[in-house]
Amino acid sequence: MEDNVNLVSVGLGEIKVSDDPGTVLVAYGLGSCLGLTAYDPVVRIGGLAHMVLPYPNGTAHSSPGRYVAEAVPALLNAMGESGSLGRRLQFKVAGGAQMFTFDGGNESLEIGRRNIEALREITSDLGMRINASDLGGNCGRTMKLQIATGLVIVSTAGSSEQSF
Amino acid sequence: MKKADLIKDYEGLARAGLENVAAAFSQMAGEEIAAVAPELRMVPLAEIPTLAGGPESVVTAIYLAVSGDLSGHITLVLDMDSAARLAWLLLGVGEGVTDQASDTTVSKGVPDMDPMMRSALEEVGNVVGSAFLNTVADGLRVSLRPSIPYLVVDMAGAVLSTVVSRAEYGSERIPLADAAFSSRQDSIKGFLFILPGSDAIRYLKTLTPGADDLGG
Numbered sequence: 566m567e568d569n570v571n572l573v574s575v576g577l578g579e580i581k582v583s584d585d586p587g588t589v590l591v592a593y594g595l596g597s598c599l600g601l602t603a604y605d606p607v608v609r610i611g612g613l614a615h616m617v618l619p620y621p622n623g624t625a626h627s628s629p630g631r632y633v634a635e636a637v638p639a640l641l642n643a644m645g646e647s648g649s650l651g652r653r654l655q656f657k658v659a660g661g662a663q664m665f666t667f668d669g670g671n672e673s674l675e676i677g678r679r680n681i682e683a684l685r686e687i688t689s690d691l692g693m694r695i696n697a698s699d700l701g702g703n704c705g706r707t708m709k710l711q712i713a714t715g716l717v718i719v720s721t722a723g724s725s726e727q728s729f
Numbered sequence: 730m731k732k733a734d735l736i737k738d739y740e741g742l743a744r745a746g747l748e749n750v751a752a753a754f755s756q757m758a759g760e761e762i763a764a765v766a767p768e769l770r771m772v773p774l775a776e777i778p779t780l781a782g783g784p785e786s787v788v789t790a791i792y793l794a795v796s797g798d799l800s801g802h803i804t805l806v807l808d809m810d811s812a813a814r815l816a817w818l819l820l821g822v823g824e825g826v827t828d829q830a831s832d833t834t835v836s837k838g839v840p841d842m843d844p845m846m847r848s849a850l851e852e853v854g855n856v857v858g859s860a861f862l863n864t865v866a867d868g869l870r871v872s873l874r875p876s877i878p879y880l881v882v883d884m885a886g887a888v889l890s891t892v893v894s895r896a897e898y899g900s901e902r903i904p905l906a907d908a909a910f911s912s913r914q915d916s917i918k919g920f921l922f923i924l925p926g927s928d929a930i931r932y933l934k935t936l937t938p939g940a941d942d943l944g945g
Contacts, residue, residue, distance in 0.1 A: 577775040577890055594784035594886020597894045617894050624899025628775075664891040665792055665879040676894040705887020707785055722787045722884045 570711075575600075575615045578628030580636060582612035582643045586713040593707050595660035597677035599633065599684055599700075600708035602657045603640055604715040605649030611712045612647075614640045618676065619683030633683040637691065657717045657729060658684060659699040659708045666703065677701065697729040735937045736769055736904065743769035743906035743923070746864035750921060751910060753860035757853060758818055760912050767908035773901055777889050780907070781806040781920045784886025788812075789842075791854025792879045792892060795862060798871035800926030802892050803858040806885060807850070807919040815853060815917055816846035847880050854878040861906075861923060889922065896924055904930065 571588045575581045577598065581590055590613040592600040604611040614630040614637070621632045630636040644654060661677040661684075681700050688695060699706065699719045709718045720726040747767035754762040778784050789812035795801035807815065842850075858875045866873040881888055896903075906923040925933070 577778060577893070579775070594778055594884040594888075594890060596883075596887035596889075596891030598890050617890070618897060622897065622899050626899060626901060628901065662887070662891075664881055664883065664888060676891065676897075705884035707884070722785075722882070722887075 572709075575613045575630075577615055577617055578626075578631035580612065580614040580630040580640050580643055582610065582640075582647050583712050584608070584610045584647060588712045590710045590712070591707065592660075592709075595706045595708060596662055596664045597660070597675075597680060599658060599660040599680045600706075601637065601640060601684070602708070602710040602717055603644050603649075603654045604657075604710065605644065605653045606655065606715050607653055608649055609712060609715070610644065610647050610649040611710045611715060612640050612644050613708070613710050616680065616684075619679045633680055634687055637684070637687045637693075641691070654693075655696045655715060656688070656693055657697045657710075658695055659706050659717070659719045661700045662705060663701070663703050664705065699727065699729075735933055736771065738937055739904075739933060740769040742865060742868040743767070745868070746861040746923075747906065747908040747921065749860045749864045750857050750908070753856050754853075754910055757856055758815060758912065758917060760917075762910050762912045762917060765909040765911055767906075769904060769906045771902045772905045774893055774898060774903060775901075777893050777905065777922070777924075778886035780922070781885040781889060782808065784884060784890075786885050787883065788885045788888070789850060789880065789882050790885070790888040791851060791857075792881070792888070793854060793858040794876040794895075795858075795873055795926070796876065797866075797873040799869075799873060799929035799932055801873070801929055802896055802922075802924040802926070803854075803861065803875065804889065804892050804922045804924075805854045805857050805919060806888070806922070807917075809882075811917045811919055812850055813846070816849045819849040819853070820845060842880075842882060851878040851880050854880070857921060861921070892922070892924065896926055898927060904933075 592615040599616045601614045616636045629639040661681040704721045718728045751764040789807045791805045793803040862873045
């Protein structure tokens with residue numbers, strides 16, 4: 566899939582949507598962060614949010630994808646605005662790793678786990694069904710969404726790659 | 730501009746800390762390791778994961794959380810070859826020598842690092858982090874303590890974005906003290922990133938009245 570593709574990086578706190586079949590949206594090096602993709606297989610529009618923290622802390626900010634609680638509805642909106650249909654959307658999620666093993670550490674410090682919990686809560690509130698996921702563990706991941714097919718490819722530093 | 734003032738007020742201290750790191754690093758490695766472009770600067774959060782040779786490059790990173798009067802986050806990032814060389818140097822074994830230390834699989838995928846090497850590199854993180862903290866603690870007359878070092882081998886972007894997440898900043902741009910480190914023949918190369926916690930940023934703001942656009 567690396568030939569003639571337009572790799573578009575989705576950085577920390579960003580949300581990007583594309584309808585270009587030559588585009589692959591990619592969130593590089595997800596650690597405790599979460600990557601959430603949405604894809605409409607009929608019109609072939611896909612979006613990716615690179616979420617950093619579970620809930621906003623009240624400070625004004627301009628990153629729609631930074632907080633899980635804001636990013637999920639923002640991704641849905643962006644998908645709707647670009648012509649996809651909510652009921653057709655397929656959702657896939659990756660990330661939420663615990664990168665450092667803090668022996669006897671405070672669980673509240675584990676951002677990865679908190680991100681996953683927030684995602685479960687928000688998606689359940691919004692009645693969304695997650696079609697596939699690769700969550701937790703202690704490895705960094707890169708997540709790619711192929712707009713032409715809706716295929717999601719998750720790779721780790723150990724070079725193992727899986728698609729779903 | 731007030732915003733520039735805080736950077737200006739503390740860039741000397743940050744640079745002194747990073748130079749101190751170079752001295753401590755050199756002493757450990759037994760050869761001169763220089764700090765390249767040590768500085769304190771405002772950076773967009775989203776940029777930080779890309780600053781250590783690309784987000785997907787596999788690195789050895791040693792992380793220390795700072796506590797005490799102010800919080801912060803110290804991350805030393807070494808490329809895999811540098812990490813191996815540094816560990817061999819510290820353990821007193823030559824490269825390619827068949828023994829416990831060189832028996833590690835650092836070249837394929839995520840290495841299962843030898844415990845001795847791990848321990849040696851964690852100690853590097855400890856020494857390097859303490860060198861910076863001592864300078865800053867003296868300069869600000871505060872008490873700062875490093876946590877035990879946590880070593881991880883993974884994608885640079887995954888490590889650095891996780892460190893940024895842990896700091897839980899509310900703003901888009903934050904002050905970052907960083908430098909590249911390099912020995913004469915480039916045999917050992919690394920990066921050091923120091924992120925002040927939100928409380929530390931607030932504290933520095935109180936010392937520089939009017940500097941209200943400093944993130945955190």
